Amino acid sequence: MSHIYISYHPDDVDRLFEVHEALRKANIADAFQTHETNTPGVSDTSRNEIIGASCVLVLISEASQNAKAIKQEVSFALERSIPIFCAVIDSGKLTPTWAKLLTNSVQMDISQPSPDALTALVAQIRRIYESKCPVVSVMNLKGGVGKTTVSSQIFGYLQHHRKNRILLLDFDPQFNLTQFFLSRDESDERIEQDKSVLSLFEPGLLTSSVHPSPALDWTKFNDAIFSTPVIEDIARPLIPIDAYKGRLDLICGQFELTKFAFLDDANSLELAQSNLQQCIDRYRKDYDLIVVDTNPSASFLTRVTLEITDHILAPILPNEYSLRGLKLLDMILTRFTTDETRPDVSVLFNGVPKSQQNQFETDARDGIYDADVGFSLSKALLSNALYHTAYLDLKSGNALNNPVERLAVNGARGPFAADLKRRLGEIANEFADRLPDSGA
Numbered sequence: 479m480s481h482i483y484i485s486y487h488p489d490d491v492d493r494l495f496e497v498h499e500a501l502r503k504a505n506i507a508d509a510f511q512t513h514e515t516n517t518p519g520v521s522d523t524s525r526n527e528i529i530g531a532s533c534v535l536v537l538i539s540e541a542s543q544n545a546k547a548i549k550q551e552v553s554f555a556l557e558r559s560i561p562i563f564c565a566v567i568d569s570g571k572l573t574p575t576w577a578k579l580l581t582n583s584v585q586m587d588i589s590q591p592s593p594d595a596l597t598a599l600v601a602q603i604r605r606i607y608e609s610k611c612p613v614v615s616v617m618n619l620k621g622g623v624g625k626t627t628v629s630s631q632i633f634g635y636l637q638h639h640r641k642n643r644i645l646l647l648d649f650d651p652q653f654n655l656t657q658f659f660l661s662r663d664e665s666d667e668r669i670e671q672d673k674s675v676l677s678l679f680e681p682g683l684l685t686s687s688v689h690p691s692p693a694l695d696w697t698k699f700n701d702a703i704f705s706t707p708v709i710e711d712i713a714r715p716l717i718p719i720d721a722y723k724g725r726l727d728l729i730c731g732q733f734e735l736t737k738f739a740f741l742d743d744a745n746s747l748e749l750a751q752s753n754l755q756q757c758i759d760r761y762r763k764d765y766d767l768i769v770v771d772t773n774p775s776a777s778f779l780t781r782v783t784l785e786i787t788d789h790i791l792a793p794i795l796p797n798e799y800s801l802r803g804l805k806l807l808d809m810i811l812t813r814f815t816t817d818e819t820r821p822d823v824s825v826l827f828n829g830v831p832k833s834q835q836n837q838f839e840t841d842a843r844d845g846i847y848d849a850d851v852g853f854s855l856s857k858a859l860l861s862n863a864l865y866h867t868a869y870l871d872l873k874s875g876n877a878l879n880n881p882v883e884r885l886a887v888n889g890a891r892g893p894f895a896a897d898l899k900r901r902l903g904e905i906a907n908e909f910a911d912r913l914p915d916s917g918a
């Protein structure tokens with residue numbers, strides 16, 4: 479859970495519903511409890527909901543400032559370093575106690591009920607909500623540089639190490655990531671049942687008994703009302719379900735994603751994009767990180783991926799050809815994003831020689847190629863690089879009951895395994911530190 483917990487006084491229920499409705503429309507999950515305002519202590523239900531929340535939104539009014547229960551909820555959240563956001567809903571002033579309690583909290587005045595005030599509130603809350611579960615896209619406009627290797631091995635390591643909740647999305651029509659984890663029979667079956675990425679864009683078998691699978695007809699986009707697939711229906715858990723181990727889930731890729739390259743109706747594409755956005759926003763509540771493995775084309779898929787992306791991780795090989803992929807990435811970012819929406823980029827050297835740094839890598843770190851690629855490559859580079867090793871060569875092997883056994887963090891054995899795991903860990907941690915304050 480990473481919802482917004484709303485703390486409010488029962489007298490303010492009208493304003494609560496107004497805020498709740500605005501958040502619902504923005505696909506931001508919330509929770510609130512009606513409680514006796516003067517009973518001591520925070521109820522167990524409220525405790526659980528506060529602990530799982532990205533932030534606590536307090537509706538500040540004269541009534542709520544006088545309510546013991548609300549003060550207790552806020553103190554409970556502050557003790558656990560959960561951010562507090564307060565929306566002042568009447569014209570009264572903060573009492574000294576509340577002013578002190580809320581010293582470090584963001585405050586907004588929505589005492590004049592207006593759509594603008596609510597829009598501004600939702601925009602601020604959205605920032606907090608998104609930072610609790612950023613979307614990372616592993617992207618480079620070049621193939622064969624290690625995108626799928628990084629999506630699986632680095633984020634598989636991160637999940638294993640931190641026991642957090644990571645969702646992997648396979649947005650490559652070649653779906654190598656899916657083939658890495660699942661047997662062909664299983665992925666075929668899931669795709670046939672629409673338990674795959676196309677269901678994030680278009681209504682299909684998962685959410686309705688009347689719609690055909692969107693994979694059947696490549697010339698048509700189904701513009702019927704879309705509902706987000708329930709995450710448990712569409713995602714394949716890659717590790718056994720165990721609350722203490724977190725989650726590593728995969729939404730399978732499929733060849734039929736290619737249909738978007740043939741659809742040229744702008745309305746359909748816009749709808750597909752907003753359906754995807756809705757799914758991502760809903761799923762943020764269940765994860766700490768969403769990772770998208772992408773394919774190297776400057777198509778609709780790349781564009782929509784950029785719309786949902788908060789941070790890009792671009793693997794490159796240590797040679798001059800890699801610069802072209804990065805330059806193209808920069809051009810596409812410039813074309814499809816604004817200064818405000820442009821995601822941060824981290825670049826990872828992959829496939830470097832184990833024993834010593836080659837000249838290309840040294841030059842790149844010295845900034846020699848910064849002007850060539852159009853952004854500061856030397857600053858974007860992670861200081862740890864991934865070396866070339868047979869352990870990471872993704873050959874589809876036998877399907878395993880437990881797919882994560884295929885990851886180096888679990889499966890690598892032999893003389894160099896410990897060294898490789900250490901390196902994967904250094905990269906995973908260095909990258910996670912670059913993300914906004916998230917559970918990742």
Ligand SMILES: Nc1ncnc2c1ncn2[C@@H]1O[C@H](COP(=O)(O)OP(=O)(O)O)[C@@H](O)[C@H]1O
Nearest residue numbers: 621622623624625626627829866867870871872
């Ligand atoms: N560090 C590495 N060491 C050894 N082989 C690697 C490494 N990184 C990638 N590979 C291999 O190179 C090929 C391309 O990698 P992949 O991750 O599929 O690239 P992309 O997704 O960018 O097309 C795969 O066969 C993969 O196993």
Ligand SMILES: [Mg+2]
Nearest residue numbers: 625626650654
């Ligand atoms: Mg790939």
